Structure formats: C-alpha cells, structure tokens
Amino acid sequence: MALSRIWSGFIIVAIVVACIKCFFFGQTDIFSWMVIGKADDPTNLTKVDGVIQTCLNAVNICIGLVGVMALFMGFMSIAEEAGGIRLLSRVIGPFFSKIFPDIPKGHPATGHMVMNFSANLLGLDNAATPFGIKAMESLQELNPNKDTASNAQIMFLCLHASGLTLIPVSIIAIRASLKSVNPTEIFIPCMIATFVATIAAMLIVSFKQKINIFQPVILGWVLGISALIAVMVLYLVNLSTAGLQSFSGLLSNGLLLFIFLSIVLGGLYKKIDIFDAFVEGAKGGFDTAIRIIPYLVGMLIAISLLRTSGTFDLVINGFKSVFSAMGADTRFIDGIPTALIKPLSGSGARGMMISTMETHGxxxxxxxxxxxxxxxxxxxxxxxxxxxxxxxVKNSRYSVWAMLLADFVGICTAIGLCYLFFGHN
Incomplete structure (x- = not known):
C-alpha cells in the first residue's frame, strides 16, 4: 500500500507541476517532453527520455538481465543440489539466526543472502541482482502471507539497499577519466558512508521488529566486520590508482571465478548431473527476468515523469533558497542532485554526478x-x-520508509565525511 501511494504521488505531482509550467509560465512543450522526451543534455536535469522511451528502456533492461540471471541462477542451482548453500548457511547461521529469527536454521535463504551481500561488497552488480532475487524467492517460501512482505524480506531488502561496498571502482574510473588529481581519495568516505547506512538499516528494522541488537553474537559480528574494514582501509589507502583498480579487479573477478570453480567441483564430488542442474536453474532465471517487466515499467515511468516535469529542479532550487536564507554553508547543495536521483535511477544519478563534476570541477x-x-x-x-x-509481493509494509530513512542517514554521513575530509579545500 505504501508503494502504491508513493507511485501515485509521483505521477500526480509530476503532472501538476507540468500543468503549472504550461498554463502559468508558458512552457507549452513540456507535455511533449514528458511523453516523447527531450534532446539529451547532461547540463540540464530535465533532459531525459519521455515515458514512451522509458517503457522501451525498462523492457530492454529486463531482456539484458535474462542472460545474467540465467548464468548465476544456473550456478546457484548446482550449488543447492551439491549442498553448498546449506554449508554456507551453517557458517553464517549463528549471526543470521539473530537478525532473521523467522528463518529456520540451515535454510537455503541464508546462503542466498550471503552470496548477495558478498556480490554487493565486491561491486559485482550483475551478480548481486540474481543472488538477491534468489534470496527473495527463498524467503517467499517461508512467507505465510504471499502478497505481503515478511519481516525477513524487509530486513534483507533494507540491508541490501544500503549497499555496503568495498571499493567504488566505476566512480574512481570516472574521476580518473575526468583528470582528477587523486581519483581514489573518495573511496574511504564511500566505504564508511555505506557501512554506516548498513548499520542504520539494521538498527531501524531491528527496532521495528523488536530484535535485540545487543546480543553477543550480533555485536561480535558487527565489531569483527568493522575491524576487517579498518584493516582493508589501512592497506588500500597506500595503493596508487592503478594498484587500487588492479586489486579490486583481481579480488572481485578472481573471487567470482573461484566461486564457479568451487560449485562445479562440489557438484562433481556429490556426483550430481551438473549440466542438467545448471539448465534447470537457468530456466528460472529467464522466467524471473520476464516476470519483473511490469513492475519495472511502472516504477520507471513515474520516475521519468518526475524528471521531465522539472520537479527535481524545483526541489533543488528550494534547498538552495532555504539554506542560503539560513546563512549556512551551501557548498553541499550542488552535490545533492545526485543523492535525490540515486534512489530513483542509477543511470540518472551517474549522469548527474558527471554533470556536477564537469560544471564545478x-x-x-x-x-x-x-x-x-x-x-x-x-x-x-x-x-x-x-x-x-x-x-x-504487493504490500511492502514499512520497507519503503525504512530504506529511505537508512538512505537519509547515509546521505548525511556522506556530507559530513566530505566536510571532514575535503571541507578545508
């Protein structure tokens, strides 16, 4: 219900803003922009695809997912038949049993979630989505009310969306291509901000679900992960840009190939029909990629309307006016558009980031x-x-506001870290 109201609100606000611009400010072509789009211009936030092209883009995204989903779900099927997922579930089980109390001990969903979190951590976006969807399907098997999000699904999705990442390689590459003096200097603030957002997501959902986060097992895992990240930061901070990118590529891609090798060897050891298991899993990947098309089309057209109507411009200008009137430091306002667009569109946020870099340096x-x-x-x-x-799942319950609240914590942390690391410049 919450998602339905947000989606309706996006469309209503966008069309109302467009009507005001058309009838009161004479922008008579704004309706055509919203439907058929406007010529691309990275310096203007409103110059994006209209709803017609956005629908085509949504379908293309899903079609592009078919191969990737088939690949990873095929290997996941082998791992399940060979018992690898159950083994992974037992290893991480003591911690997950505390923050996911509704999941039975040793259930495959635990292993699927670990694979998703690991892919996110290493920046393997193509792998994270299939693993995450497989985790949601496993959790759905335990869900007594199939059209309503379960507690475990909400906790998983909020932790996933907080996006804990080790090294933001693509961002470092973009900064390097734009001739940054030190392209890698943002990776520590990124890592800390995502870690804080992840902890915030866990705390928010735990509070809502009445989970005691002060249990020794939870504290031990959180402190252990914190120490591991600290050690990794100490090592990575001394690497050059080329060294950092090389290490990231070796770690992420090497680990992915190691996982594939381990799954195949495990399947051979268990004497299962490996190829048949792969094909059966791949079929599920195809079906899933096609099934999400209506949901993705619906969400992306609402986002497109918001952007082409100029609603984002109004919000950003409003921020600037408020903070200027308060006499506050407004340097952060020029970076805010990226944060506003990111929850709605990854490619749009990337374009806004590049635009900000090109405009301000x-x-x-x-x-x-x-x-x-x-x-x-x-x-x-x-x-x-x-x-x-x-x-x-049609009723997302409180997952939307929990994820947005964790995003807000991450944004505030990112702004604070930017002032801490670079505010003197």
Whole structure:
C-alpha cells in the first residue's frame, strides 16, 4: 500500500507541476517532453527520455538481465543440489539466526543472502541482482502471507539497499577519466558512508521488529566486520590508482571465478548431473527476468515523469533558497542532485554526478561530494520494484520508509565525511 501511494504521488505531482509550467509560465512543450522526451543534455536535469522511451528502456533492461540471471541462477542451482548453500548457511547461521529469527536454521535463504551481500561488497552488480532475487524467492517460501512482505524480506531488502561496498571502482574510473588529481581519495568516505547506512538499516528494522541488537553474537559480528574494514582501509589507502583498480579487479573477478570453480567441483564430488542442474536453474532465471517487466515499467515511468516535469529542479532550487536564507554553508547543495536521483535511477544519478563534476570541477567540493553520494547509496525504488516484483509481493509494509530513512542517514554521513575530509579545500 505504501508503494502504491508513493507511485501515485509521483505521477500526480509530476503532472501538476507540468500543468503549472504550461498554463502559468508558458512552457507549452513540456507535455511533449514528458511523453516523447527531450534532446539529451547532461547540463540540464530535465533532459531525459519521455515515458514512451522509458517503457522501451525498462523492457530492454529486463531482456539484458535474462542472460545474467540465467548464468548465476544456473550456478546457484548446482550449488543447492551439491549442498553448498546449506554449508554456507551453517557458517553464517549463528549471526543470521539473530537478525532473521523467522528463518529456520540451515535454510537455503541464508546462503542466498550471503552470496548477495558478498556480490554487493565486491561491486559485482550483475551478480548481486540474481543472488538477491534468489534470496527473495527463498524467503517467499517461508512467507505465510504471499502478497505481503515478511519481516525477513524487509530486513534483507533494507540491508541490501544500503549497499555496503568495498571499493567504488566505476566512480574512481570516472574521476580518473575526468583528470582528477587523486581519483581514489573518495573511496574511504564511500566505504564508511555505506557501512554506516548498513548499520542504520539494521538498527531501524531491528527496532521495528523488536530484535535485540545487543546480543553477543550480533555485536561480535558487527565489531569483527568493522575491524576487517579498518584493516582493508589501512592497506588500500597506500595503493596508487592503478594498484587500487588492479586489486579490486583481481579480488572481485578472481573471487567470482573461484566461486564457479568451487560449485562445479562440489557438484562433481556429490556426483550430481551438473549440466542438467545448471539448465534447470537457468530456466528460472529467464522466467524471473520476464516476470519483473511490469513492475519495472511502472516504477520507471513515474520516475521519468518526475524528471521531465522539472520537479527535481524545483526541489533543488528550494534547498538552495532555504539554506542560503539560513546563512549556512551551501557548498553541499550542488552535490545533492545526485543523492535525490540515486534512489530513483542509477543511470540518472551517474549522469548527474558527471554533470556536477564537469560544471564545478572533478576535484571541487561539489564534485567529490557527488561521487561519494553516488557510491554510498542505492537505487531504492528500482530495488523495491524488481525484488518485490520477482515474488509478486504487493504490500511492502514499512520497507519503503525504512530504506529511505537508512538512505537519509547515509546521505548525511556522506556530507559530513566530505566536510571532514575535503571541507578545508
């Protein structure tokens, strides 16, 4: 119900804003922009595809997912038959049994979630989505009310959307291509901001679900992960840009190939029909990719209307006016558009980040902030549409506001870290 109201609100606000611009300010072509789009111009937030092209884009996204979904779900099927997922579930079980109390001990959903979180951590976006959808399908098996999100699904989705990432490689690459003096200097703020957002998501959902986070097991895992991230930061901070990118590629891609190898060897050891298991899993990946098309189309057209109507421009200008009137430092306002768009559109936020860097300078305060914001948040509404759509959940309960609240904590942390690291410039 919450998602339905938000979606309706997006469309109503966008059309009302467009009507005001048309009838009171003479922008008579705004309706055509919203339907058929406007010529691309990275310096203008409103120049994006209209709803017609957006529908085509949504279908193309899903078609593009078919191959990737088939690949990873095929290997997941082998791992399940070979018992690898159950083994992973037992390893992480003591911690997950505390924050996911409704999941039975050793259930495959635990292993699927671990695979998703690991892919996110390593920046493997193509792998994270299939693993995440598989996790949602496993959790749906335990869900007594199939059209309403369960507690476990909400906790998983909020942790996933907080986007804990080790190294934002793509952002570092963009900064390097724009001739940044030190392209890698934003990775520590990104890592810290995503970690804070992840902890915030866990705390918010735990409070709502009445989970005691002060249990020794939970504290031990959180402190252990914190220590591991600290050690990784100490190592990575001394690497050059080329060294950092090389290490990230070796770690992420090497680990992915190691997982494939381990799954195949495990299947051989268990003497299962590996290829048949792969094909059966791949069929499920195809079906899932097609099933999410209506949900993705619906969400993306609402986002498109908001952008082409100029609603984002109004919000950003309003921010600037308020903080200017308060006499506050307004340097962060120029980086805020990236944060506003990121929950709605990953590609749109990426374009806004590049636009901010080109307008204000890649090493400017606004340029660095936009990079940190791009690397420390996720496409919340896209995630909701795809993941809940994959399991036909219609009532998302409080998941939307919980994810947005965690995003807000991450954004505030990113802004504070940017001032801490780069505010003196």
């Amino acid at each position: 890649v090493d400017s305060f606004a340029g660095k902030l936009s990079a940190i914001l791009q690397g420390s948040s996720d496409t919340t509404f896209y995630v909701i549409a795809v993941y809940f759509g994959a399991v036909n």
